[in-house]
Amino acid sequence: xxxxxxxxxxxxxxxxxxxxxxxxxxxxxxxxxxxxxxxxxxxxxxxxxxxxxxxxxxxxxxxxxxxxxxxxxxxxxxxx
Amino acid sequence: xxxxxxxxxxxxxxxxxxxxxxxxxxxxxxxxxxxxxxxxxxxxxxxxxxxxxxxxxxxxxxxxxxxxxxxxxxxxxxxxxxxxxxxxxxxxxxxxxxxxxxxxxxxxxxxxxxxxxxxxxxxxxxxxxxxxxxxxxxxxxxxxxxxxxxxxxxxxxxxxxxxxxxxxxxxxxxxxxxxxxxxxxxxxxxxxxxxxxxxxxxxxxxxxxxxxxxxxxxxxxxxxxxxxxxxxxxxxxxxxxxxxxxxxxxxxxxxxxxxxxxxxxxxxxxxxxxxxxxxxxxxxxxxxxxxxxxxxxxxxxxxxxxxxxxxxxxxxxxxxxxxxxxxxxxxxxxxxxxxxxxxxxxxxxxxxxxxxxxxxxxxxxxxxxxxxxxxxxxxxxxxxxxxxxxxxxxxxxxxxxxxxxxxxxxxxxxxxxxxxxxxxxxxxxxxxxxxxxxxxxxxxxxxxxxxxxxxxxxxxxxxxxxxxxxxxxxxxxxxxxxxxxxxxxxxxxxxxxxxxxxxxxxxxxxxxxxxxxxxxxxxxxxxxxxxxxxxxxxxxxxxxxxxxxxxxxxxxxxxxxxxxxxxxxxxxxxxxxxxxxxxxxxxxxxxxxxxxxxxxxxxxxxxxxxxxxxxxxxxxxxxxxxxxxxxxxxxxxxxxxxxxxxxxxxxxxxxxxxxxxxxxxxxxxxxxxxxxxxxxxxxxxxxxxxxxxxxxxxxxxxxxxxxxxxxxxxxxxxxxxxxxxxxxxxx
Numbered sequence: 001x002x003x004x005x006x007x008x009x010x011x012x013x014x015x016x017x018x019x020x021x022x023x024x025x026x027x028x029x030x031x032x033x034x035x036x037x038x039x040x041x042x043x044x045x046x047x048x049x050x051x052x053x054x055x056x057x058x059x060x061x062x063x064x065x066x067x068x069x070x071x072x073x074x075x076x077x078x079x080x
Numbered sequence: 081x082x083x084x085x086x087x088x089x090x091x092x093x094x095x096x097x098x099x100x101x102x103x104x105x106x107x108x109x110x111x112x113x114x115x116x117x118x119x120x121x122x123x124x125x126x127x128x129x130x131x132x133x134x135x136x137x138x139x140x141x142x143x144x145x146x147x148x149x150x151x152x153x154x155x156x157x158x159x160x161x162x163x164x165x166x167x168x169x170x171x172x173x174x175x176x177x178x179x180x181x182x183x184x185x186x187x188x189x190x191x192x193x194x195x196x197x198x199x200x201x202x203x204x205x206x207x208x209x210x211x212x213x214x215x216x217x218x219x220x221x222x223x224x225x226x227x228x229x230x231x232x233x234x235x236x237x238x239x240x241x242x243x244x245x246x247x248x249x250x251x252x253x254x255x256x257x258x259x260x261x262x263x264x265x266x267x268x269x270x271x272x273x274x275x276x277x278x279x280x281x282x283x284x285x286x287x288x289x290x291x292x293x294x295x296x297x298x299x300x301x302x303x304x305x306x307x308x309x310x311x312x313x314x315x316x317x318x319x320x321x322x323x324x325x326x327x328x329x330x331x332x333x334x335x336x337x338x339x340x341x342x343x344x345x346x347x348x349x350x351x352x353x354x355x356x357x358x359x360x361x362x363x364x365x366x367x368x369x370x371x372x373x374x375x376x377x378x379x380x381x382x383x384x385x386x387x388x389x390x391x392x393x394x395x396x397x398x399x400x401x402x403x404x405x406x407x408x409x410x411x412x413x414x415x416x417x418x419x420x421x422x423x424x425x426x427x428x429x430x431x432x433x434x435x436x437x438x439x440x441x442x443x444x445x446x447x448x449x450x451x452x453x454x455x456x457x458x459x460x461x462x463x464x465x466x467x468x469x470x471x472x473x474x475x476x477x478x479x480x481x482x483x484x485x486x487x488x489x490x491x492x493x494x495x496x497x498x499x500x501x502x503x504x505x506x507x508x509x510x511x512x513x514x515x516x517x518x519x520x521x522x523x524x525x526x527x528x529x530x531x532x533x534x535x536x537x538x539x540x541x542x543x544x545x546x547x548x549x550x551x552x553x554x555x556x557x558x559x560x561x562x563x564x565x566x567x568x569x570x571x572x573x574x575x576x577x578x579x580x581x582x583x584x585x586x587x588x589x590x591x592x593x594x595x596x597x598x599x600x601x602x603x604x605x606x607x608x609x610x611x612x613x614x615x616x617x618x619x620x621x622x623x624x625x626x627x628x629x630x631x632x633x634x635x636x637x638x639x640x641x642x643x644x645x646x647x648x649x650x651x652x653x654x655x656x657x658x659x660x661x662x663x664x665x666x667x668x669x670x671x672x673x674x675x676x677x678x679x680x681x682x683x684x685x686x687x688x689x690x691x692x693x694x695x696x697x698x699x700x701x702x703x704x705x706x707x708x709x710x711x712x713x714x715x716x717x718x719x720x721x722x723x724x725x726x727x728x729x730x731x732x733x734x735x736x737x738x739x740x741x742x743x744x745x746x747x748x749x750x751x752x753x754x755x756x757x758x759x760x761x762x763x764x765x766x767x768x769x770x771x772x773x774x775x776x777x778x779x780x781x782x783x784x785x786x787x788x789x790x791x792x793x794x795x796x797x798x799x800x801x802x803x804x805x806x807x808x809x810x811x
Contacts, residue, residue: 033145053468
């Protein structure tokens with residue numbers, strides 16, 4: 001269905017899939033904030049919830065992201 | 081000089097519990113200069129040496145963006161002798177990021193692996209020995225809330241103090257970055273003033289990552305400007321070479337390192353969904369989560385208002401009864417009874433002390449519930465639910481809580497703004513909170529609405545509450561776009577703390593310190609105001625002698641008459657009305673009693689009633705028991721719905737006098753004038769205690785802005801109601 005190379009922003013990514021971060025955009029402050037929480041290229045994460053505010057799981061942590069911040073992060077599905 | 085120790089780590093890792101356990105009773109709480117961020121300092125004994133300890137705000141990394149992060153960065157730039165970094169074993173990666181950065185900064189570290197009990201319960205196994213070897217520091221397992229691991233941690237701190245400092249950690253950032261780092265490091269080393277701040281390589285890393293705070297520190301130093309230029313050049317070249325924001329590129333490599341460390345210590349790559357994720361689906365659900373939030377709010381309001389009310393009444397009675405009698409008796413022994421000194425002591429000082437004390441049960445109730453909500457991790461979920469709605473008026477979701485508390489009492493509501501993350505958010509919310517109609521204003525509405533709007537009292541009161549909200553929304557939108565713009569509208573990003581059982585010790589320590597801070601901070605202002613009001617009432621202007629004059633003849637009456645010209649256009653320009661409003665500045669509860677006094681007969685004081693010391697003590701004791709009993713009965717009532725009955729103790733004679741006064745002052749538009757009066761009561765400064773709280777939290781300047789702004793808004797609001805109403809032929 002989805003090719004291994006397809007990228008999404010977190011807002012579009014399938015829920016509960018294992019994802020890898022490929023890029024972080026937005027302003028410098030968003031990048032700083034996300035980077036200090038480990039949302040950096042190469043990081044693995046999954047989208048746990050996607051109603052209004054998104055909740056992602058990264059490592060053992062859970063981070064809530066507004067739509068704007070979530071749209072700044074591009075991810076692709078980890079090849080199984 | 082005493083060695084200095086800083087406690088660092090992510091927020092919600094039990095840093096404060098650890099701080100409490102290490103310092104025991106030797107701690108102080110204050111505010112950072114010019115900030116409302118609490119600063120906890122104390123002393124501890126390590127290796128036979130007394131050390132100063134500071135609990136720095138929780139951080140996720142060393143790049144400072146928010147006010148808290150800047151303070152943390154400033155603390156670490158002071159180069160503490162040892163940093164105790166608290167690790168949350170249930171979320172190792174985020175903790176390791178901070179540890180790694182502190183190690184890169186070349187600071188001596190001791191790691192406290194906290195919440196080892198929670199981690200164990202969740203089946204998270206971390207090999208602390210391997211972690212310690214990988215980090216080249218001591219890693220001590222602790223359960224801070226139970227004081228476990230305390231002694232081992234202190235020993236480790238003592239050893240770290242005695243040992244020579246280890247070289248800074250070096251992470252390989254890849255050939256491109258390393259090449260620029262080497263050049264910049266050399267440039268920094270050649271500028272002694274800059275190089276003396278911290279290890280040169282770390283400074284280079286931070287500046288390439290756009291550390292605004294550090295740049296601000298370096299810019300004014302001799303040779304600093306050149307270093308900054310070199311850093312900017314390095315940053316641009318790195319970004320051109322690798323096509324990624326430099327800070328992000330460095331963070332990527334650092335997290336590679338962190339993940340490797342984490343894998344080594346835990347043997348896995350993070351958990352999949354866990355049970356608490358299902359709980360979160362409910363708590364953060366737009367509809368279900370909102371329902372839960374409203375229920376929690378209801379509980380907070382009931383606890384701060386109803387449960388503490390009996391103690392409030394008890395305090396009030398003890399101060400007005402036995403304590404005042406003792407003071408009078410004491411003065412009599414000194415020959416000072418019956419003079420103005422008695423008035424000063426009883427009506428000025430004791431009334432002021434009482435005015436401070438009556439807030440204590442409310443604040444304890446509020447701080448208790450807030451601390452439990454914060455400590456359990458629920459507050460973060462509530463912030464998510466309210467985020468969108470509150471953003472519309474320019475404040476974050478968490479601001480909903482202080483606003484709701486404001487319907488009970490403005491004073492705790494202002495202090496509840498402390499749960500917000502930035503100074504700007506706290507300040508803006510603090511300025512909006514007074515427009516939420518507090519419970520002390522209700523009796524004024526009840527009195528006037530029942531006289532002038534007999535059939536529709538409830539609707540009028542409801543509309544007033546609604547008006548308060550509308551004004552808060554409007555003022556919030558206005559201030560948020562003018563005086564207090566969001567410095568850099570930050571998209572919503574928040575770490576969800578793990579759910580925990582709140583720790584009684586931590587909660588109580590926080591409640592005690594915050595409550596005491598109120599007594600010290602706002603208390604003095606309330607006491608002073610009480611003495612000033614007494615003085616104004618005592619100074620004779622038109623007749624009588626000092627301490628024995630009619631209200632009408634006193635300085636208070638004179639000021640009320642003078643200001644009444646200002647309220648004439650609002651439909652209530654008689655001195656009794658402005659006098660009532662003036663007394664309302666002290667407390668809104670007083671408006672009704674002042675009206676009763678000014679429009680009624682003067683009732684004889686009953687403080688002459690004699691009673692013995694032992695009887696008094698007995699009375700205090702039995703009434704305290706009564707208050708406790710009433711509290712216990714109030715707790716089940718919290719769950720049910722019992723709207724308090726507002727007693728209307730005003731005689732019909734006073735009512736008709738009030739009606740006549742408003743009719744004559746407004747030229748026959750009595751009900752319109754009464755409505756304008758209620759709008760004024762709704763919108764102007766809630767009380768002197770709220771003013772004290774504002775000053776305590778935001779400084780004298782913002783306190784003045786709030787008071788003056790509210791008076792203007794109240795005046796304009798009342799003017800609009802009265803004049804527009806007249807134009808439309810209402811009332």
